[in-house]
Amino acid sequence: MAKYFLTTPIYYINGLPHIGSAYTSIAADVLARYHRQQGTEVLFSTGTDENSQKTVEAAEVTKQEVGPYTDEMAANWQKTWDSLGISYNRFIRTTEPDHIASVQAFIERVEKAGDFYKDEYEGLYCVGCEEFKSEAELVDGKCPLHNPVPEKRKEENYFFRLSKYQDALLKHIEAHPEFIQPAGRRNEVLAFIKRGLNDFSVSRKGRHWGIPWPGDNDQTIYVWFDALTNYLTVAGFPNEGFEKWWPADLHLIGKDISKFHAIYWPAMLLSAGLPLPKTVFAHGFFTVDGKKMSKSLGNAIDPVEAAGKYGVDALRYFLLWEIPFGQDGDFNHSRFEQVYNSDLANELGNGVQRVASMIVRYLGGTIGDVNSAAHDTGAVRQAIEDFRLDKALEEIWVHVKGVNQFIEEEKPWELAKSDKEQLLKVLQQAVSDLLHIAELLMPFVPATAQRIAKTFEGGEVHTEVGILFPKLDTPAKGK
Numbered sequence: 001m002a003k004y005f006l007t008t009p010i011y012y013i014n015g016l017p018h019i020g021s022a023y024t025s026i027a028a029d030v031l032a033r034y035h036r037q038q039g040t041e042v043l044f045s046t047g048t049d050e051n052s053q054k055t056v057e058a059a060e061v062t063k064q065e066v067g068p069y070t071d072e073m074a075a076n077w078q079k080t081w082d083s084l085g086i087s088y089n090r091f092i093r094t095t096e097p098d099h100i101a102s103v104q105a106f107i108e109r110v111e112k113a114g115d116f117y118k119d120e121y122e123g124l125y126c127v128g129c130e131e132f133k134s135e136a137e138l139v140d141g142k143c144p145l146h147n148p149v150p151e152k153r154k155e156e157n158y159f160f161r162l163s164k165y166q167d168a169l170l171k172h173i174e175a176h177p178e179f180i181q182p183a184g185r186r187n188e189v190l191a192f193i194k195r196g197l198n199d200f201s202v203s204r205k206g207r208h209w210g211i212p213w214p215g216d217n218d219q220t221i222y223v224w225f226d227a228l229t230n231y232l233t234v235a236g237f238p239n240e241g242f243e244k245w246w247p248a249d250l251h252l253i254g255k256d257i258s259k260f261h262a263i264y265w266p267a268m269l270l271s272a273g274l275p276l277p278k279t280v281f282a283h284g285f286f287t288v289d290g291k292k293m294s295k296s297l298g299n300a301i302d303p304v305e306a307a308g309k310y311g312v313d314a315l316r317y318f319l320l321w322e323i324p325f326g327q328d329g330d331f332n333h334s335r336f337e338q339v340y341n342s343d344l345a346n347e348l349g350n351g352v353q354r355v356a357s358m359i360v361r362y363l364g365g366t367i368g369d370v371n372s373a374a375h376d377t378g379a380v381r382q383a384i385e386d387f388r389l390d391k392a393l394e395e396i397w398v399h400v401k402g403v404n405q406f407i408e409e410e411k412p413w414e415l416a417k418s419d420k421e422q423l424l425k426v427l428q429q430a431v432s433d434l435l436h437i438a439e440l441l442m443p444f445v446p447a448t449a450q451r452i453a454k455t456f457e458g459g460e461v462h463t464e465v466g467i468l469f470p471k472l473d474t475p476a477k478g479k
């Protein structure tokens with residue numbers, strides 16, 4: 001049986017999920033559901049990155065002990081993903097015993113390869129990114145992504161020989177165009193490597209939170225080194241049989257962390273003598289109503305609140321439709337309402353509703369056996385396999401519009417008076433098309449797909465399913 005292992009990043013728990021993190025998890029969920037639908041055995045992981053200094057600081061702010069704070073936040077993240085229908089198989093927490101064992105086993109392999117050494121380092125550290133920054137990466141002395149000015153730190157740490165893997169990485173990336181996607185990200189990564197790779201420090205001294213460095217209790221493992229290894233933990237490393245799932249087929253990430261996934265992680269794996277993931281796909285970042293999303297601006301959208309207001313599927317649809325997958329985009333509130341009304345309430349919801357009520361009115365609610373003969377799914381499948389989730393939805397909407405147009409042209413309300421046989425044929429065709437659409441929609445809007453299938457189940461119309469997308473009280477405009 002074919003298998004597919006895909007991952008989301010594991011998220012920091014110094015705050016609650018926002019719409020940006022939900023975006024990655026939703027997109028990954030679409031791919032997981034799509035592959036399952038193809039009959040593939042899927043392992044889909046997500047989780048929380050807990051051994052960061054940020055966790056300690058956030059716990060202090062809430063006047064909680066780090067342990068209970070961590071448990072509470074991880075439970076919140078997991079609950080959020082559950083409420084958005086994220087069909088993960090493993091929710092991994094980096095404080096779990098199997099992960100700690102996996103990181104320690106991984107460190108031993110790299111140690112054996114001779115790729116660690118101790119050195120003293122002085123530099124500017126951004127806690128937001130959890131990394132040392134070079135002067136060139138700072139804008140006006142500050143990290144472009146995070147607010148507090150980076151701190152000067154001087155420590156004796158273990159270092160990883162990243163520089164040793166520069167050529168091997170270049171070769172791998174050049175030989176495997178599918179390894180880093182989309183192509184723009186790949187070019188950025190190649191340019192970064194060609195500027196020369198520096199070794200990086202992989203431990204921190206005198207910290208009480210984090211995984212201890214094997215054999216040196218003074219040092220804890222650098223949070224990125226620990227976090228990246230989560231992907232191996234999920235596969236079952238270092239236990240027997242982890243090769244069933246490793247290497248991963250896909251690490252889906254945001255573009256902010258592509259250096260870690262496309263440079264550090266593959267170099268770490270090369271050092272440990274383990275195969276590299278097949279693809280790292282970095283999607284873009286989005287702004288909210290044209291502005292960078294941030295706590296200080298107070299414009300971070302709570303995905304649970306948005307799903308409560310519009311429905312989970314409407315949120316999933318909008319995020320994936322609106323932002324070309326792989327590019328940057330904007331989450332605009334009034335656009336959301338327009339798209340909801342035009343695509344979901346009018347085109348899809350009304351389309352289903354109309355066909356169902358005509359079957360009730362003209363055929364007493366019975367449609368009989370519907371021919372589910374071959375429908376062409378090629379374009380949608382191709383778009384998903386090319387990571388063009390927005391394009392896949394566009395293709396599905398060609399079918400949605402097609403059903404509405406078919407009804408307009410065939411005019412069942414006239415056939416009801418003149419040609420009952422043709423009427424039955426037309427409505428059966430419409431139901432067949434809608435069931436096909438439901439199948440195509442399943443990875444994207446699973447609950448809606450199920451409700452459409454339920455509406456026409458067993459050759460009868462089930463009016464109890466109700467309206468799919470109640471219209472919002474705003475003027476509807478086209479796309």
Ligand code: MSP
Nearest residue numbers: 009010011012020021024049227228253254285286
């Ligand atoms: N803990 C690390 C990842 C370790 S993976 C081994 C981390 N966590 S994070 O909580 O900061 O999550 C970052 C991810 O959230 C991004 O890579 C991206 O997937 C998602 N996003 C956060 N803000 C976003 C936007 N504004 N837009 C799109 N995605 C965003 O980094």
